[in-house]
Amino acid sequence: MIQSNSFMMKNIFIVIIGLFIFQGCSPDNNDINLGPLPPKPDFSIEYVPGDSNKVVVKDLSSDSFVRLWEIGEGGIPATSSLESDTIFFSKKGEYDISLYISQKGGNGTAYNTKKISIPKDVVLPCSGPLGLLTGNCSTTGKCWKFSDVAGAITVGETYGAANWYKSPANGLVASQYDDRYCFVFEGFKFDYRNNGSTVNPFKGYVDEPFIPVSGPFAFSPGTGPNGEDQIILAKGQFMGTMDSYSVLNIIKLTETELIVRAQFADAAGNPVTPGWFEFKYVAD
Numbered sequence: 001m002i003q004s005n006s007f008m009m010k011n012i013f014i015v016i017i018g019l020f021i022f023q024g025c026s027p028d029n030n031d032i033n034l035g036p037l038p039p040k041p042d043f044s045i046e047y048v049p050g051d052s053n054k055v056v057v058k059d060l061s062s063d064s065f066v067r068l069w070e071i072g073e074g075g076i077p078a079t080s081s082l083e084s085d086t087i088f089f090s091k092k093g094e095y096d097i098s099l100y101i102s103q104k105g106g107n108g109t110a111y112n113t114k115k116i117s118i119p120k121d122v123v124l125p126c127s128g129p130l131g132l133l134t135g136n137c138s139t140t141g142k143c144w145k146f147s148d149v150a151g152a153i154t155v156g157e158t159y160g161a162a163n164w165y166k167s168p169a170n171g172l173v174a175s176q177y178d179d180r181y182c183f184v185f186e187g188f189k190f191d192y193r194n195n196g197s198t199v200n201p202f203k204g205y206v207d208e209p210f211i212p213v214s215g216p217f218a219f220s221p222g223t224g225p226n227g228e229d230q231i232i233l234a235k236g237q238f239m240g241t242m243d244s245y246s247v248l249n250i251i252k253l254t255e256t257e258l259i260v261r262a263q264f265a266d267a268a269g270n271p272v273t274p275g276w277f278e279f280k281y282v283a284d
Contacts, residue, residue, distance in 0.1 A: 039110060045114060180193040248261070
């Protein structure tokens with residue numbers, strides 16, 4: 001990982017604060033009182049009743065006009081700006097949750113970090129959507145490939161939009177049609193098979209040699225932006241294009257069809273805004 005998402009988000013956060021400060025200064029005013037540093041923010045963490053893999057975080061500080069939650073790797077979402085949000089963890093372990101805030105009249109940011117202990121891994125039955133995704137517990141799993149219909153890839157500024165691009169029927173690069181994205185229930189293994197080459201959007205969409213690495217995936221029920229189930233790949237992995245984020249929101253899943261949406265990502269695999277993909281797949 002070249003640069004962590006949290007590092008990028010904190011830099012953006014600092015730039016935003018700087019803009020507020022700059023806009024409040026006059027070139028003719030040499031007596032600038034930026035005010036005191038904000039106090040260390042307080043926040044609460046509570047388990048969701050009946051589900052120890054989900055916690056609710058709430059900012060208890062007052063007058064926060066800019067806020068950033070930073071969740072330890074493995075939490076979904078990884079960042080948030082809401083006053084209160086629900087965080088999902090699929091794996092047992094200890095995680096850091098940090099809150100960065102700036103307050104009205106302050107001259108900088110303050111933060112606080114707390115730890116949360118998740119007592120168990122999520123155990124999911126191989127049935128329902130997870131069964132459809134993985135071939136109903138087949139030892140070989142189930143593979144998906146790009147559909148050849150129009151709109152197999154759409155790109156939009158916001159979630160679900162297609163105002164930037166819509167692929168024509170049979171309009172993808174030839175090497176994209178021989179890619180396979182495979183999910184195995186046993187061990188929750190994700191395997192990207194590209195037959196030796198992958199389209200690289202960071203080099204002008206050229207088709208170049210690429211050796212994928214298999215890795216784990218997580219299936220997270222109901223944690224998407226609108227309550228969608230999510231597929232979570234390892235950081236830096238992708239399903240569709242290299243510049244798509246590793247968290248996939250399932251829009252449709254049947255025995256034969258899979259539609260997912262993913263945020264844009266940079267070359268290090270960090271999510272960036274604006275921009276969303278929608279990918280349409282069919283069972284291999």
